[in-house]
Amino acid sequence: MRDLYMFLTGPGLIVALLVFFGGLAARALLYVQGLDWKLDRVAYIPHFKQGLKGAAQSIYRWLIPFGTHGWRKSPFFTVGFFAFHFGVIVLPLLVAGHAVIAENLLGFWLPHLPPAAADFFTLCAIGGAGLILARRIALPEVRHLSTWRDYAVLGLATLPLLSGFLAARHFPGYDYWLLLHMVSAEALLILAPFTKLSHIALFFMSRAQLGMDYSIKRGGDYRGTSFPW
Amino acid sequence: MPQGSLCNREPIKTEEALKTLLADKGGVVYYKEMEELDVDSDLLWSMLKKTCKSRTRTWLEICARCGMCAESCHFYRVNERDPEQVPAFKIQSTLGEMIRRKGRVDNAFMRRAMDYAWGRCTCCNRCGTYCPHGIDTGVMFSYLRGILFAMGFVPWELKIGSGMHRVYKAQMDVTSEDWVDTCEWMEEETCEEWPDLKIPMDVKGADVLYTLNAREPKHYPEDVAQAAILFHLAGESWTMASEGWEQTSLAMFAGDWEACRLQVQNVYDAIERLRPKLVIGTECGHAHRATVVEGPYWVGRPDGKPPAPYIHYVQWLAKMLREGRIKIDPAKKIKEPVTLQDSCNYVRNHGLARCTREIMSYIAEDFREMTPNRENNYCCGGGGGLNGIGRYRKERNKALMTKRDQIIATGAQLVIAPCHNCWDAIRDLEEEYQLGIRWSFLKPLIISMAVIPDHLKAAAEDFVNEA
Ligand code: HEM
Numbered sequence: 001m002r003d004l005y006m007f008l009t010g011p012g013l014i015v016a017l018l019v020f021f022g023g024l025a026a027r028a029l030l031y032v033q034g035l036d037w038k039l040d041r042v043a044y045i046p047h048f049k050q051g052l053k054g055a056a057q058s059i060y061r062w063l064i065p066f067g068t069h070g071w072r073k074s075p076f077f078t079v080g081f082f083a084f085h086f087g088v089i090v091l092p093l094l095v096a097g098h099a100v101i102a103e104n105l106l107g108f109w110l111p112h113l114p115p116a117a118a119d120f121f122t123l124c125a126i127g128g129a130g131l132i133l134a135r136r137i138a139l140p141e142v143r144h145l146s147t148w149r150d151y152a153v154l155g156l157a158t159l160p161l162l163s164g165f166l167a168a169r170h171f172p173g174y175d176y177w178l179l180l181h182m183v184s185a186e187a188l189l190i191l192a193p194f195t196k197l198s199h200i201a202l203f204f205m206s207r208a209q210l211g212m213d214y215s216i217k218r219g220g221d222y223r224g225t226s227f228p229w
Numbered sequence: 230m231p232q233g234s235l236c237n238r239e240p241i242k243t244e245e246a247l248k249t250l251l252a253d254k255g256g257v258v259y260y261k262e263m264e265e266l267d268v269d270s271d272l273l274w275s276m277l278k279k280t281c282k283s284r285t286r287t288w289l290e291i292c293a294r295c296g297m298c299a300e301s302c303h304f305y306r307v308n309e310r311d312p313e314q315v316p317a318f319k320i321q322s323t324l325g326e327m328i329r330r331k332g333r334v335d336n337a338f339m340r341r342a343m344d345y346a347w348g349r350c351t352c353c354n355r356c357g358t359y360c361p362h363g364i365d366t367g368v369m370f371s372y373l374r375g376i377l378f379a380m381g382f383v384p385w386e387l388k389i390g391s392g393m394h395r396v397y398k399a400q401m402d403v404t405s406e407d408w409v410d411t412c413e414w415m416e417e418e419t420c421e422e423w424p425d426l427k428i429p430m431d432v433k434g435a436d437v438l439y440t441l442n443a444r445e446p447k448h449y450p451e452d453v454a455q456a457a458i459l460f461h462l463a464g465e466s467w468t469m470a471s472e473g474w475e476q477t478s479l480a481m482f483a484g485d486w487e488a489c490r491l492q493v494q495n496v497y498d499a500i501e502r503l504r505p506k507l508v509i510g511t512e513c514g515h516a517h518r519a520t521v522v523e524g525p526y527w528v529g530r531p532d533g534k535p536p537a538p539y540i541h542y543v544q545w546l547a548k549m550l551r552e553g554r555i556k557i558d559p560a561k562k563i564k565e566p567v568t569l570q571d572s573c574n575y576v577r578n579h580g581l582a583r584c585t586r587e588i589m590s591y592i593a594e595d596f597r598e599m600t601p602n603r604e605n606n607y608c609c610g611g612g613g614g615l616n617g618i619g620r621y622r623k624e625r626n627k628a629l630m631t632k633r634d635q636i637i638a639t640g641a642q643l644v645i646a647p648c649h650n651c652w653d654a655i656r657d658l659e660e661e662y663q664l665g666i667r668w669s670f671l672k673p674l675i676i677s678m679a680v681i682p683d684h685l686k687a688a689a690e691d692f693v694n695e696a
Pocket residue numbers: 081085088089132136150153154157188197199200203293294295361362
């Protein structure tokens with residue numbers, strides 16, 4: 001048990017992080033490399049500056065809750081989405097338990113959230129995942145679209161939240177929750193570049209591309225403002 | 230049977246082949262042959278490998294299958310919210326599946342993909358603006374059409390349409406001689422009421438070159454005359470081209486990219502030959518998309534722009550009204566409630582919403598917006614070639630319901646539709662659902678409202694009163 005713990009907080013963690021960051025960076029680079037101005041029909045380079053403005057707007061507007069027509073049309077989902085994503089992005093960086101591990105690895109102490117706040121955001125994120133899952137099952141159009149992979153990815157992304165919370169609250173079986181937490185979180189990190197979780201990087205690429213498309217080719221010269229997302 | 234005599238992978242390249250295909254009324258034999266058409270999986274996969282690059286692959290891969298695009302699609306809304314009409318489902322079960330299977334798909338798969346690509350998507354691009362990842366399913370369907378065309382799975386009318394462009398350099402059998410004749414004839418007719426009116430042909434270095442839709446000389450020659458009258462009124466130095474006058478592209482609807490290139494090259498050649506300061510296209514949405522927005526890429530212009538500044542008719546009209554070169558008689562402004570159709574092709578996809586609003590402010594006293602509108606407007610229901618495909622007539626008529634309800638909600642009985650496709654769709658909508666509405670391009674309305682300067686008056690007054 002002790003060895004496993006040492007492995008998961010040491011070399012295992014490092015490998016997982018390398019695969020995660022290296023993999024996502026590679027996906028982003030390959031994305032750019034695979035853009036083709038003739039096939040995509042967007043003159044990226046000659047109008048690069050104009051394109052960047054559109055790209056920035058296209059990303060920024062979609063990161064604001066209810067900031068776009070799309071988010072406003074699905075308020076229920078929007079709440080679930082942001083509750084879940086806020087947790088899943090902020091918690092790994094700011095949870096006290098992680099700061100301990102970071103200190104062991106890096107040798108210095110990182111800032112972290114008070115446990116009550118961490119618990120709160122964790123529960124919000126788990127609730128958000130619950131909403132997303134409920135919606136996926138309840139709405140016929142979403143259910144019909146879903147494959148086992150979609151459920152699996154959502155489950156895989158929620159497992160570290162759930163197990164982390166149970167471990168941090170010292171639920172019975174602490175050791176096992178902690179172990180499950182580390183294993184599931186590292187699995188998530190390793191699988192991310194190879195599944196639709198690659199959107200962690202590719203969301204920005206895809207949104208930037210469409211933003212450039214609309215501002216370079218599809219009316220940026222005339223609209224006067226950025227595309228009204 | 231590998232390749233049919235009518236239904237096959239070869240595009241139409243000769244007049245004879247075109248006539249043979251046309252003779253197969255309704256494509257009865259053509260579609261029969263399609264059921265037997267074989268799928269060359271190796272060819273399909275090699276095409277996908279060559280042309281399906283990171284943008285499209287990423288779209289297909291990161292799709293969260295969240296269904297946020299569902300409500301945005303007009304087909305989904307009018308088809309009882311059928312889960313099979315969700316944009317993500319439509320593209321994943323066709324193009325997505327084709328790629329996952331590395332091109333190993335059968336004939337039935339390809340025919341279903343065709344039914345989806347043309348009968349369940351008008352390439353209006355609305356869903357792409359509702360997707361959190363920015364996944365533009367309309368763009369992917371357009372791409373899929375190209376793949377299907379190359380494999381021979383394309384609706385009969387569009388195989389003919391792209392063949393027309395290859396054979397006649399126009400979407401209909403209008404030759405250069407027919408075209409020039411029509412213009413001469415229209416000039417003579419119009420001169421009776423508008424002395425000194427000219428329809429100039431092939432004038433080098435004019436301020437304006439005007440391009441249009443082959444339907445106009447073929448079926449609505451008065452539209453050509455109306456354009457001439459408005460240039461005359463505005464005192465514009467303008468010309469048309471005897472070659473390269475046709476701006477539309479059924480080839481774009483068909484996914485025949487080579488024919489798209491050939492067609493738009495004709496227009497660009499005319500621009501290079503006549504060197505106008507400005508090119509103006511007629512009141513057509515897809516023609517604008519084809520020649521101004523996508524065309525530069527088909528011919529490989531690295532800056533993505535046509536060889537000269539090229540604007541839509543509504544941009545020119547807004548400018549003329551703004552500068553007072555065409556003045557509207559206040560007494561003749563439209564008094565009744567009137568609404569406006571935003572064409573996907575130049576509003577969502579080319580940002581011209583402000584131009585048409587500006588025009589409305591000069592000509593209408595009670596302008597009523599549809600809801601939603603501008604970039605967010607719904608397709609008329611007949612875009613992307615759907616208006617013209619017999620096989621999908623039922624789907625098209627159903628698709629008109631969204632526009633029907635939007636129009637009814639405005640309370641207006643007059644709909645201004647500065648786009649040939651939208652205009653047709655709204656005409657058919659009236660025929661199908663009998664709302665008692667009227668629909669119009671801008672040109673005839675403006676002529677009927679314009680102040681005619683003294684020096685142009687002559688007999689013109691009578692003409693205007695009739696119009
Ligand atoms: C910077 C970071 C991120 C951005 C901008 C982002 C954005 C998005 C967007 C736009 C969607 C599609 C809408 C939806 O279905 O919810 C999505 C879905 C999803 N994201 Fe993220 N994401 C990010 C990071 C993450 C991370 C770190 C995880 C997990 C660890 C994650 C897990 C998920 C999951 C599971 C879904 C699918 C939800 C469903 O089943 O509908 N995301 N994300």
